Structure formats: structure tokens, C-alpha cells
Amino acid sequence: MSSDSELFREALGQLGDVKPLVRERKVALRKDSDSGLNKRARREAAIEEIEAQLNPLTGEGVDPVDPWDPLEFKRDGVQNGVYRNLRLGKYRVDARLDLHRHTVEMARRAVLEFVRDCMEADVRCALITHGKGEGRKQPAVLKSCVNAWLPHLREVLAFHSAQKQHGGLGATYVLLRKSERRRQDNLERHQRRR
Template structure:
């Protein structure tokens, strides 16, 4: 800029901003912001998976009265599971599901395990029965309990009890310690 140019001169202004395109109107184009994309189908699929996991399996009665239940979560030592199977841990609480319908049993098991964990009971026994009076259905509660316990993150392992503690009609359950406050 030379000393002769006036900074308020329109020509100076147009040279400063460069090439522009003249608008034929004085209205601004206001576009609504594009909403963030939401993977609705993915959320629906994840909700369906959770529902399926929490629902009772169709083939829960594939077990026979004499079949043993056993499950150990990855990371649980072999010695720990062997000691559980041999009944070496002190049973700190017990739940008997005899006479309960499946829906009642499910709620009862969930409440029992939550209370056991809250009170730092690490090994419990759940008596589900052998299913001898279930006619041709087989042991209904036994299969359902197997499914329910596998779903719970607070269950480290479970297995059928020793004959003196109910045999294949009961399970020992090893519960994860609650987090320290």
C-alpha cells in the first residue's frame, strides 16, 4: 500500500479480497447440520444378542439325570478347579431349588448369588435336583442352571457336587471376590 491509497477506498478493498462471485440475493443459505449417523441396526443386533444370552436355552433339557455339570472360566487355575471338584472348599451357603418353577428359580438363583457375593461367600452349593420326576423332559432346572451360571461374570467355576452333597443333583459354585472399596 502506497501513501496515496486510502484504506477506506472500495477499490483497495476489492483488490485485498481477490476474486469473488457476486450474489444475486441478500439471503444466507442456512443448512441444518447433518445429524450424526447412528447405527440403529447394530444397536438392535446387540440388544437381540443380549436378550438371547439372558433368555433360557431351547435345549436346556438335553442333560440326563446322571450327567455331571462342569464349567471353569478362563484364567481359573487347574488346582482351584480340582479342589472345587473334590469338595475341598468350605460351603458357605446353600440354595435348594426343589419345587420351584423355572422363572422363580432364575430369580432366586440371581438373588442368592448376588447376596452371597455381597457377603463375601466364595463357595456355595445349589441343589437343583436330578430331575427324576420331570417325566420325559429330563432334568429341567439342571440344564437351566447350567446355562444361567455360565452367563454370570461373577461365577468363576462350577461342578456337580460329591455324592454326599447331592451328587449330580447339586453343584458347587465358586464366586468371584467382590471389588474392594
């Protein structure tokens, strides 16, 4: 008894000159050797992309902030009630970053990675502890840098110095954009209610 594949070959042979169709690819596919970007390499690439947003920003040329000044920033479109709740510490803090004992460059990189990781994990409210930097030769260096860097990250909607129980003037609440996945979930949830 002949197998199906043998019968198929015989039928093709009886038809004469049969050639397979040539299809053009619509999307260029990467070979396995090209997709050797592991998780770490992808992470580095994403960090470089975010760093490009902050390219001119280093610790130099940053306007100094007094150790006792609160940090505050709100993008247009953020509702006043949302910002007030952030300022009052009413949102659950889902991620924390401590910048104590970081150099400016280490802190910069840590903030970039932190924001990126928060976006991947659908974190909406995070806390960055930078310290007040009082009593130092150059007071509030990291606090001043965080104040200068965060508005340049489009993922950051708003930030404000934390309440006392979360570090007070030595820490900052950060409100982040919803990820695309979370935005779609909200859209679907609200459409079902109608």
C-alpha cells in the same frame, strides 16, 4: 456482651457490599425425597441388572442335560488346582440354595438373587441343589437350566457337580469371584508380608 455471631455481622456491615461465594457442585446430590429407594427397591434394581445379563435365557431352548451327567464349567484364568479342589468338594460351602419345587422362572430368579447375595456377603463357594430330575416327563429341567445360566453370570468363575455327601449329581458347587473389598484385603495382606 455481644455473641460471636453478632460481632461477625457487625464486621461484615463495616466492610460494605459483602456477598457469599457461589460454588458449583462437582457432584449432583440427591435430595432425601429422591433417595427414597429403600433396600428392597435397590435389591430389585440389582436383580434387574443381573437379569439383563440373562435376558435371552429362559427354560426354553436350553440344551437338555442327562440326569446322570456331571455339570462342569471353568473360566479361563481359574487355576487347575483350584478347580480340582472345587470338584472334590474341598472348599467350605458358605451358602446353599435349594431349587426343589421351583418353576423354571422361580428358579431363575432365585439363582440370580442367590449369586447377588453371595457376592454381597463375600461368599466364595456356594452350593445349588437342583435335583437330578430323573423319572420325569422332561428330565433334569432345572439341572439343565442351571448349567445354561451360570456361565452367563460374570460373578461365577467355575462350577461342578457336587460330591455325594453334598447331593451328588443333583447339586452343584459354585465358585464365585472375590468381591472388590476382599480383593483389597488380600492385596493389603500380601503387601505387608514383603
